[in-house]
Amino acid sequence: MYPDLTNCRNCSHTVNSNFCGQCGQPVNIKRVDSHYILHEIQHVLHFEKGILYTIKELLIRPGQNIKEFISDNRSRLVKPILFIIITSLIYTIINHFFHIEKGYIVYTGTEKSAVGSIVDWVQNHYGYGNIIMGIFISFWLKLFFKKYSYNFFEILILLCFVMGVGMLIFSFFAIIEGLTKYSLMKVSGPLGVAYCTWAMAQFFNKKKAGSYIKAFIAYTLGMITFSIAIGILGTLIDNFTK
Template structure:
């Protein structure tokens, strides 16, 4: 057997050199329609709750991995945001002196993927409280939120492009659509036959955002105090 292949697994002993063709292949691997990000977006637009439930309990090969999905979609929004200079952040707050807590706020705006996952943890807590009778643990709910929040970033991206091209302030409309989408997707995930599921989903989202904002405010205040007295 050729020395280029392993005698046991028949795989290349030395991988091929990375070139332009390799990069294109990797991009196609992520963006291909079947079981790729476009397929995932389509399924999350049509039947979000049902598809995510199916991903968690039955088949995890049909959709893009949730962590990859939220990071890629957050990156798309970040690039569009920088391209059109739309300075819209999830949370903006001020410290005791009335000045914006720039380091924390800037980190959030520069790392939407990670901040979305962290924010998802707060929302997941409230979903666990309101839907405690359902047999989903915290991490399964967090996976649900990775998909839903990823779709939110794409919705924001569409309206960011629209605002960047037309200069018409449309992010408020995007926020309303996102609230509706979140309630619909999460409510469908838990029990699509009950109106209460959609209401509890919306309340959980609002409370999650509020507690996330409060946590950031506390962190910003503590950081300011430490900086003032110990540095």
């Protein structure tokens, strides 16, 4: 009765059209060529639902847009985990290309220690390092803003977006410093913290001055406890491997 029936290569569901009715996979997969690569790049950079649109919205209305992403519409912005990984990768590439600085974690101990190895890993994997750091900051935000209904994972989503923009701020100043040779990266740190503080306060309650104070303290404590955790973990590894 259905001479053109076939099975989906993704879920094995019986298909008699161009797309699988079960998972949406196309029956005929297009070959990967230059047109495919260009289409994928355009899809990522597309103004609507793309990274450029996401950056614009997070710079103008971070609190409103992130709240809408969490509760109403998750199709307007780039996925938060993807966003922080892409922005961290951008910074890593720029940093390595211009040889700007070692990273945002300053460590002066011996590089052969476990602590030095962990710091080195973080500085070579900013995407994952930022997510882990976001976990620590999220803990303090949850504590300081406990009267709000957001759970820990929703706050972590907030941090992925906010810290992603922070990485772009670092990237911007890294490019300027690399081209001009003027030491401007020291400006990016305070500016990045200022943006993160402002964006987090906007998310919770932009009308209260206390929101900005608590957001700044939570961010600072998150950074401190993240560094302490690295020190403790590295010390434990060193003690057990001696």
